[in-house]
Amino acid sequence: MKYHSSKIPVETARNEQMIDITSKVQEVVNAAKVQSGICIVFSMHTTCGITINENADPDVKKDIMHHLARIFPESESYKHLEGNSNAHLKVSTIGPSETVLVEKGKLVLGRWQGIMLCEFDGPRNRSVTVHVQGD
Amino acid sequence: MKYHSSKIPVETARNEQMIDITSKVQEVVNAAKVQSGICIVFSMHTTCGITINENADPDVKKDIMHHLARIFPESESYKHLEGNSNAHLKVSTIGPSETVLVEKGKLVLGRWQGIMLCEFDGPRNRSVTVHVQGD
Amino acid sequence: MKYHSSKIPVETARNEQMIDITSKVQEVVNAAKVQSGICIVFSMHTTCGITINENADPDVKKDIMHHLARIFPESESYKHLEGNSNAHLKVSTIGPSETVLVEKGKLVLGRWQGIMLCEFDGPRNRSVTVHVQGD
Numbered sequence: 307m308k309y310h311s312s313k314i315p316v317e318t319a320r321n322e323q324m325i326d327i328t329s330k331v332q333e334v335v336n337a338a339k340v341q342s343g344i345c346i347v348f349s350m351h352t353t354c355g356i357t358i359n360e361n362a363d364p365d366v367k368k369d370i371m372h373h374l375a376r377i378f379p380e381s382e383s384y385k386h387l388e389g390n391s392n393a394h395l396k397v398s399t400i401g402p403s404e405t406v407l408v409e410k411g412k413l414v415l416g417r418w419q420g421i422m423l424c425e426f427d428g429p430r431n432r433s434v435t436v437h438v439q440g441d
Numbered sequence: 442m443k444y445h446s447s448k449i450p451v452e453t454a455r456n457e458q459m460i461d462i463t464s465k466v467q468e469v470v471n472a473a474k475v476q477s478g479i480c481i482v483f484s485m486h487t488t489c490g491i492t493i494n495e496n497a498d499p500d501v502k503k504d505i506m507h508h509l510a511r512i513f514p515e516s517e518s519y520k521h522l523e524g525n526s527n528a529h530l531k532v533s534t535i536g537p538s539e540t541v542l543v544e545k546g547k548l549v550l551g552r553w554q555g556i557m558l559c560e561f562d563g564p565r566n567r568s569v570t571v572h573v574q575g576d
Numbered sequence: 577m578k579y580h581s582s583k584i585p586v587e588t589a590r591n592e593q594m595i596d597i598t599s600k601v602q603e604v605v606n607a608a609k610v611q612s613g614i615c616i617v618f619s620m621h622t623t624c625g626i627t628i629n630e631n632a633d634p635d636v637k638k639d640i641m642h643h644l645a646r647i648f649p650e651s652e653s654y655k656h657l658e659g660n661s662n663a664h665l666k667v668s669t670i671g672p673s674e675t676v677l678v679e680k681g682k683l684v685l686g687r688w689q690g691i692m693l694c695e696f697d698g699p700r701n702r703s704v705t706v707h708v709q710g711d
Contacts, residue, residue, distance in 0.1 A: 307442055307577055307711060309612040311679065342444040344481065344574070346614065346675055350686030352630045357533040360487045369519045369526035370533055377512060377647060384639045391639035398627040398640055398670055400533055402689070405481055405540055405675055407572045409446065414570060416485030419537070435684060437677045439614070439710075440574075441442060442577055477579040479616065479709070492668040495622045504654045504661035505668055512647060535668055540616055540675055542707045544581065549705060551620030554672070575709075576577060 310338030311437045318354075318428035322375065324367035326420040327434065331406075332413055334436040341411050343440015348403040350435060353393035353427035355400035361420030371424070374399070393426035400424050408440055445473030446572045453489075453563035457510065459502035461555040462569065466541075467548055469571040476546050478575015483538040485570060488528035488562035490535035496555030506559070509534070528561035535559050543575055580608030581707045588624075588698035592645065594637035596690040597704065601676075602683055604706040611681050613710015618673040620705060623663035623697035625670035631690030641694070644669070663696035670694050678710055 312334045316325060331347055349356050360366040374396050384391035404421060407414040415421075423434060447469045451460060466482055484491050495501040509531050519526035539556060542549040550556075558569060582604045586595060601617055619626050630636040644666050654661035674691060677684040685691075693704060 309710070311677065311684075344572070346677060348675075348677060348684070350689070352628075352636075352686070352688045358487075358537045359529055359533050363521055363523075365520035365522070366487075366526060366529050369521050370530055372520075373513065373526070373530055378643065385635035385642075386633055386639050387635070388633070391636060391643070394629055394636050395640055395643055398629050401536055401671055401674075402628045403675060404536075405483075405538060407446065407481060407483060407570060414446075414483070414572075416487070416568075418487045419485070433686075435677060437614070437684075440444070479707070493622075493672045494664055494668050498656055498658070500655035500657070501622075501661060501664050504656050505665055507655075508648065508661070508665055536671055539671075540618075540673060542581065542616060542618060542705060549581075549618070549707075551622070551703075553622045554620070575579070 308340055309439050314434045314436055316423050316432040318425040318430055321428055322371045323425040324371055325423045326361055327423050328420045331421050331436050335408055335438050338438035340408055340438050340440040343408045345406045345408050346437045347421055348435045350433045354432050355397040355402055355424045356404050357400045357422050357424055358404050358419050359422055360418050362418055390427045396426045443475055444574050449569045449571055451558050451567040453560040453565055456563055457506045458560040459506055460558045461496055462558050463555045466556050466571050470543055470573050473573035475543055475573045475575040478543045480541045480543050481572045482556055483570045485568045489567050490532040490537055490559045491539050492535045492557050492559055493539050493554050494557055495553050497553055525562045531561045578610055579709050584704040584706055586693050586702040588695040588700055591698055592641045593695040594641055595693045596631055597693050598690045601691050601706050605678055605708050608708035610678055610708050610710040613678045615676045615678050616707045617691055618705045620703045624702050625667040625672055625694045626674050627670045627692050627694055628674050628689050629692055630688050632688055660697045666696045
């Protein structure tokens with residue numbers, strides 16, 4: 307059983323942004339030299355999550371971010387003095403991590419699926435832990 | 442360490458539908474002959490997710506689908522030309538996968554928990570990857 | 577490869593409550609004597625979920641619970657006769673479990689991240705399964 311962990315740095319450019327990190331995650335899988343196993347992609351932050359969604363039309367990303375902002379508006383009266391509770395709410399909705407299978411050394415994803423970092427309180431320098439375990 | 446993956450085909454019948462796939466997942470665990478380990482249930486699609494929720498009263502499924510549709514309505518102005526961004530939003534909310542423990546060859550679930558496929562843009566033929574690893 | 581599972585009992589005090597269980601989860605990791613691997617924290621219930629979010633300012637927890645209640649109000653007309661479909665909806669939104677990495681015997685979490693049980697239909701006695709596997 308091999309264990310391999312790496313941190314992927316992601317520099318976000320805007321307050322809200324969805325960034326496809328699939329190829330960076332696959333690079334960690336390659337370095338791990340694991341043929342069969344699992345890969346966990348984990349955001350180390352409470353205002354930045356990980357999801358899996360469409361990798362083709364960039365409008366899907368825009369729609370997701372826009373309508374999450376509609377549901378969890380910035381203008382809500384939050385108790386949290388930093389005022390970014392909407393970002394915390396979105397992270398718990400989207401989730402902080404995804405687990406993806408590895409077969410024959412490749413991430414097992416559907417044709418339209420990409421692994422996405424969701425920035426909800428940027429721009430910031432983010433760190434994503436990618437952990438691969440298997441044989 | 443054993444690795445066993447199978448694809449479960451699921452044919453959905455309606456535009457929106459929640460289908461209990463627990464027994465199909467348990468069949469894959471049986472075939473894997475794993476006593477202790479984990480089971481990952483992963484949707485290969487971006488408009489169809491996986492969740493765990495009540496397996497008893499079918500009204501819970503109806504309530505979940507109905508109120509997700511209220512929160513992410515079809516009529517919203519989406520940029521995505523296919524017009525199904527509400528389905529993509531629901532998948533990122535519900536999540537594309539669940540990880541369940543396996544002990545003594547059985548999925549470890551609470552009394553009322555079932556593993557559910559959530560169709561948000563059907564009817565379609567869906568494919569769920571079930572991956573079991575353990576000893 | 578070691579496998580170690582424990583059930584953590586959590587007694588909730590209110591109808592809705594977010595409780596940091598990170599230290600209890602770390603105790604299970606300690607007992608497992610696993611240096612490298614993964615830890616799965618899994619709620620055995622359909623009205624109580626698990627998330628990872630800010631462990632510092634308690635107002636973040638209040639904001640998360642308050643605004644989830646705004647989005648999924650109790651007063652909605654639910655088909656489910658128990659009338660707690662809002663709790664079921666929140667669990668599928670937040671998710672029933674989280675997977676966290678273990679390195680050098682410690683849970684790998686960001687500075688502000690804590691593992692949280694989210695009670696949506698309490699007060700009740702809850703049971704969380706913590707499963708650690710690795711070497």
